[in-house]
Amino acid sequence: xxxxxxxxxxxxxxxxxxxxxxxxxxxxxxxxxxxxxxxxxxxxxxxxxxxxxxxxxxxxxxxxxxxxxxxxxxxxxxxxxxxxxxxxxxxxxxxxxxxxxxxxxxxxxxxxxxxxxxxxxxxxxxxxxxxxxxxxxxxxxxxxxxxxxxxxxxxxxxxxxxxxxxxxxxxxxxxxxxxxxxxxxxxxxxxxxxxxxxxxxxxxxxxxxxxxxxxxxxxxxxxxxxxxxxxxxxxxxxxxxxxxxxxxxxxxxxxxxxxxxxxxxxxxxxxxxxxxxxxxxx
Numbered sequence: 001x002x003x004x005x006x007x008x009x010x011x012x013x014x015x016x017x018x019x020x021x022x023x024x025x026x027x028x029x030x031x032x033x034x035x036x037x038x039x040x041x042x043x044x045x046x047x048x049x050x051x052x053x054x055x056x057x058x059x060x061x062x063x064x065x066x067x068x069x070x071x072x073x074x075x076x077x078x079x080x081x082x083x084x085x086x087x088x089x090x091x092x093x094x095x096x097x098x099x100x101x102x103x104x105x106x107x108x109x110x111x112x113x114x115x116x117x118x119x120x121x122x123x124x125x126x127x128x129x130x131x132x133x134x135x136x137x138x139x140x141x142x143x144x145x146x147x148x149x150x151x152x153x154x155x156x157x158x159x160x161x162x163x164x165x166x167x168x169x170x171x172x173x174x175x176x177x178x179x180x181x182x183x184x185x186x187x188x189x190x191x192x193x194x195x196x197x198x199x200x201x202x203x204x205x206x207x208x209x210x211x212x213x214x215x216x217x218x219x220x221x222x223x224x225x226x227x228x229x230x231x232x233x234x235x236x237x238x239x240x241x242x243x244x245x246x247x248x249x250x251x252x253x254x255x256x257x258x259x260x261x262x263x264x265x266x267x268x269x270x271x272x273x274x275x276x277x278x279x280x281x282x
Contacts, residue, residue, distance in 0.1 A: 005245055023252050025235040030255045037269040058200055064207070072099070073244030080242050081113050082138040082148050084169075085124070086177035088131030093169075093177065094124035095151045095161035097140065099242035109215030111137060111189065118196050118206020124157070126209060133191040134175035135213065138183035142238040145248060147182075174216045184224045184237045188217040 006012045032042040041047055057067045072078075081101030085094045100114025115126045122130070129135050140148045147165040155164065162169055162178075169178030172188050179186040193212045199205040220229070224236035234251060241249040269275050 003246060023250075025238065025252055025254065027254050027256060030257060036272075037265060038272050038274045064199065064201060069244070072242070076243045077241030077249045078243075080140045080148075080240065081111070082140050082151075082180060082183070083113065083125050083129070084136040084138065084177050084179060085128035086132055086134065087128045090176065092124070092128070092158070093160065093162065094128055095165070095167070095180070096123075096125045097148055097152055098125070101137070104212075109187070109218075110192075111187065111213045111215060113137070113211045113213060115209045115211065116207070118198075118209060120206060122209070126211070128177075129191055129211060130194065132176065134177055135189045135191070136172060136175065136177055136179040137187040137189055137213070137215075138180040139185045139237065140240050141182075141184050142240055142250065144180075144182040145240050149248075170219075172217070172219075179219055183219075184221045185232055186219040187215040188219070189213040190216050 030042075032039070035042065055070070056062070078099045079101055081098045083094075083096055083098055086092070098113050098115070100112075102112055104110045104112055115122070117123070119126075119130075125135075144167065147167050150165045151161040153164070155161075161167075168181035170181035172179055175188045175190070179188070190213065191211060192214050195210045195212075196206055197208040197210070199207045220232060221236070224233050225231070226233070234254065239251055241251070243249050266275065
């Protein structure tokens with residue numbers, strides 16, 4: 001897989017505007033604050049003018065890397081789990097970002113992390129996680145993006161990502177591996193289970209591992225958490241996400257939309273004749 005789409009990335013980067021440090025997270029209205037039941041999309045029907053192309057992920061001759069590129073460019077933005085791990089004997093540590101990361105439940109707090117390749121080709125993070133059954137999941141913010149990205153370097157085994165990047169290890173209470181001190185929010189995690197995936201196109205080839213992790217302790221920076229210790233301020237967190245290719249995304253704008261209440265929505269829906277039974281073609 002070609003990671004860098006540019007021949008000389010630094011030259012391309014130098015041609016772009018400087019980082020907009022002054023841009024802060026802010027709330028705006030939705031595109032159509034006057035939306036009513038039955039109004040559909042807010043683009044005036046523009047999206048309906050285009051046809052769709054169906055893609056068979058197992059089409060004869062289609063490389064698996066095409067599915068990878070398609071999925072990471074379409075399933076965006078993706079949160080980045082910045083995993084800190086420690087080998088079972090404590091002799092080695094690892095720090096690496098994983099964009100196949102998501103929360104799945106809150107009681108208990110459950111997270112999943114996806115690793116490329118099977119157990120037979122496990123890299124340091126997966127090997128450490130399976131051996132020690134522990135990790136920390138750190139949320140990457142703008143102020144240490146470059147350092148976090150640098151941990152994905154293909155350095156030889158035994159090279160410390162902590163030293164290489166200048167990031168600061170901080171102690172945990174329930175796991176032995178360190179959390180990232182620079183992180184606004186971190187989770188101490190214990191491994192619950194793993195699931196190894198096998199290629200559909202090449203039977204027998206192991207292509208990935210999903211780890212199911214329980215969060216056993218949270219760490220939040222004091223200026224980011226509210227008094228009840230149940231909300232993180234996005235203006236302080238300033239999280240980054242993964243997009244397609246080598247692109248990261250910033251969170252600079254948000255819109256709020258309350259979940260509709262049926263008793264409030266129903267009168268307008270009935271007036272428009274929209275309260276109908278479900279049909280097979282829907």
